[in-house]
Amino acid sequence: MQESWRWYGPYDKITLPEIAQTGATGIVNALHEVPYGEVWQSEAINARADQIRAAGFDWVVVESLPIHERIKRGEGDLSQLFANYRQSMANLAAAGVKVICYNFMPLLDWTRTDLAAPVARGGTCLRFEAYRMAAFEIHMLGREAAKDDYPQDVQDRAKAWFDQSITADRDALLHAIMSGLPGAYDRYDVDGLRDALKLYEGLDRAALRGNYKRFLDEVIPTAEELGMRMCVHPDDPPRDILGLPRIVSSAADIDWIMDANDSDANGLTLCSGSLGANPVNDVPAIAAAHADRIHFAHLRNVRKDPDGAFEEAAHLDGDTDMVALTKVLLTEEKRRLEAGRADHNIPFRPDHGHELLTDIGGGTFPGYPMIGRLRGLAELRGVIAALSHTA
Template structure:
């Protein structure tokens, strides 16, 4: 059976560790969000968080994430210092007995949405990325130089019409949702600082960002391998370029190139079915089968693509229930269970394959009570997801 884990954002998370235990998870996915990006995670800080988790009867299973500083991604400024700090944090985590680190290499923005409370057909709410709303933001709110080159005249008109239908509250909400940072995001911006952050990538295109990622991996992977830490890169979310910024971990080809750039048991993947699943050209079951030996961590969630319409741009999607949407979750789960069995037969030491439910809907008491919840990380929505995934895993395991 795969290890059942739960993302916990630390002592200020409205979902407590006791809640997590009651949900049935055994492992915690957490990070030291209070430490500034680029700074070293000290052994004392790591042990303090680990002790808190273990006192609740749980295990700190995965670090998500040690943020990769923007100057590493652009290979500018103090990037060399930040790389050395990253290495030291990996070593310190290993010293504390933590062996799996998830990270991402998305420029400027981490995962991005345009609506945090999109109403689903059943009345629950969830996260949505609306490509037309995003176009309205970058064309007319941010007024990003070069944005018009990415949209046809007709698409620009659709975005303008949508913006004209929004009041000031809606415009402010859209802006805040995109740039203010979501749970687990590495940065939060004002509009002015956001524009400044984008200018740092004026000379960093697709090839440059790929090479910067591969050089970074060649620096940190040997350190991780030497101390027994497994690295797991999270795919881009959304898995296509936005804001004129390149995205370099969006497809199976991207994942294979990354693995080849630093061949090592330590260099692996976070297989996020929601992120990869937004692209119809990603064969998720086939990817799980073919890339299985290099999957170190799994995010199980489903997304549902919205077809382009008469005034709607292509690329929109929302978070679906875990066993619905565009992801063949049963096929993916079967492939992951087969991979774990293969590892066992091969005598591999890394039998542990942690997964977590991701981006649950806001529903029931989380929706009606007025209590504070983190977008995408409500207790009840993820509880439903974990229960469904646990049942799927048990059913498939017993039917083999």
């Protein structure tokens, strides 16, 4: 497995020379400065690729080449947006970047309610608190239908929190919920989010699936021609939020996606944290079922609460059996190698580390500190070494 590291380019306080000290050899990067829907020009791609290679790395995965929201909504004439996406794919392939991670979450990317929840022995982590999300939806956003999405005890806690909260508390909650998207994206205040949600009225699960199927049919043939691999990232959290459907949240969802376009180019980003936040998901089993279509892995762990809350655990200390999951990936790598596949080496990265020691207050992207991810990489490296030695 190829050790890789997510780097946010000019937006990142962590430098490539610092990343080199982790031992990782691959960089996961994107042109976050390009607005959604516009073509990633060859000049910009090549400049970034040259910068990464000059520092001694391979640019192994694009994360992400974003999908315009109009495509997700199926709104209007989409021919130019699809053409732009395919051109960006071609420009990336020409630069030698052949794996694209993307998601199909409407409007928001990963969502948390707390960016600095305390960890038992010191440090902080990302946390999704069900009652705070309910407070935001019901009492701040004023979405009455949200009451159907939360059990009564969570609603009671939500009201209690909202009633005692002050403006700073509500601003911090909004900031946390809006923090999942880096680069050229829209952040909303409450009124702006309310207006944005109106554009999705009537978009149910079936409609979103139909729009996703259309996206796959538009881009997967191009991926095949270019020798590229597309790999969808699961929903985070793996549940409907803000009244918007999520369609990449469960084993059944992934089964549907793989069947919707039965091509090796239509693959999966195996994110153990996103899938692990859904209590019905057996993450190692999902990985085993779709091992031949896993082109990238995010390895992290979560600890869940009965009310739907969850938080980022240490990489080997959560609800997912990371040793069993890693064994699935190593077994698949061996199968690919024996079959003579050039893509036998699956890139992975440690995901969403804790803020520890001098990470705290360092101003890195939420979930992407240096020391916490380095700890995760070291732990995962040990698991891989042990499993490889006993294979």
